Amino acid sequence: MARLRYVKTLDQVKQARETNPEFLNSTVQSIRCRYETDPDLLRAVVPKPLEVTTDPEMCVTFSHVAMHITPELTIEIGSGIFGVTVTYDGVEGIYLVTMPMTTEQAVVPGRETFGEPKKIAQIEFEKSGDTVGCTISRMGIPYLAVKGTIGADTGARSFTEHGYCYKALPACEKTRDFDVDPILVRLDWKHDQSAVHPVEGELVLTESPFDPVADLPVRRITRMEYEVGQTESNGQVLRTVPGEWLLPFLHQRYDDPGNPGIEVATS
Numbered sequence: 001m002a003r004l005r006y007v008k009t010l011d012q013v014k015q016a017r018e019t020n021p022e023f024l025n026s027t028v029q030s031i032r033c034r035y036e037t038d039p040d041l042l043r044a045v046v047p048k049p050l051e052v053t054t055d056p057e058m059c060v061t062f063s064h065v066a067m068h069i070t071p072e073l074t075i076e077i078g079s080g081i082f083g084v085t086v087t088y089d090g091v092e093g094i095y096l097v098t099m100p101m102t103t104e105q106a107v108v109p110g111r112e113t114f115g116e117p118k119k120i121a122q123i124e125f126e127k128s129g130d131t132v133g134c135t136i137s138r139m140g141i142p143y144l145a146v147k148g149t150i151g152a153d154t155g156a157r158s159f160t161e162h163g164y165c166y167k168a169l170p171a172c173e174k175t176r177d178f179d180v181d182p183i184l185v186r187l188d189w190k191h192d193q194s195a196v197h198p199v200e201g202e203l204v205l206t207e208s209p210f211d212p213v214a215d216l217p218v219r220r221i222t223r224m225e226y227e228v229g230q231t232e233s234n235g236q237v238l239r240t241v242p243g244e245w246l247l248p249f250l251h252q253r254y255d256d257p258g259n260p261g262i263e264v265a266t267s
Contacts, residue, residue: 027068027230028228028229028230029064030063032061033061033224034221034223034224035058037216042056045249050086050164052087058085060080078121078136079102081099082097093162093163093164094163096165099116115166115167115182115183115185119138119253122137123137130149131147133201141206141211143207161191166183167182178247184237184239189232192231193228196227198224203218205218210256
């Protein structure tokens with residue numbers, strides 16, 4: 001009897017869904033940063049129907065993630081989050097502008113399942129004694145970096161954090177923008193952290209035509225922490241949105257070095 005691995009039984013599909021890395025426990029080391037930038041820039045980078053919070057901030061997280069696929073198999077990746085504090089229907093979260101990841105296995109499920117704006121990147125996460133740092137690079141450009149000194153452990157904590165993103169299918173035909181209306185998705189990240197340390201350090205955003213995070217410059221760092229623990233992720237569909245709400249932002253998921261951007265009057 002021959003074996004054909006391009007097809008599964010429905011029972012095998014069900015089993016694969018239950019072991020999808022997006023839904024499994026993981027052990028995570030993270031450097032979590034929040035910073036202030038010009039509020040006019042924050043408002044301009046967020047698509048409807050999301051709204052920036054009353055005191056909006058940029059959220060940047062650098063992580064080394066060990067995903068526990070089975071008791072015998074653990075996959076280690078680097079990951080990043082670059083987003084804005086927003087709210088929708090009374091629930092605060094982070095609008096995900098871009099999410100660099102080190103492996104195709106981390107990029108593809110998140111993009112296809114939830115619409116996460118993931119891209120493959122090089123991520124170097126290092127901890128030595130009380131010094132911790134991370135650098136994220138794409139196309140040979142180290143565009144996002146953090147480094148600092150770890151303080152005393154402030155204790156364990158558990159909480160649920162939310163992320164917002166859009167699941168969209170760009171149209172096959174040139175006469176349309178989308179095959180179907182985009183979907184607004186809310187992610188649920190359940191964090192169970194065994195240690196949390198304040199960090200004194202710096203966050204550096206470097207110019208890149210492929211990943212223009214430097215367009216949202218750091219004015220003041222309001223929070224920087226090093227965390228160790230576990231994270232479990234899941235998500236849910238909230239609603240569809242008109243395609244024209246998302247279209248001006250969709251290109252940021254792809255490399256667009258010729259993009260001139262928009263002019264924003266800043267205060």
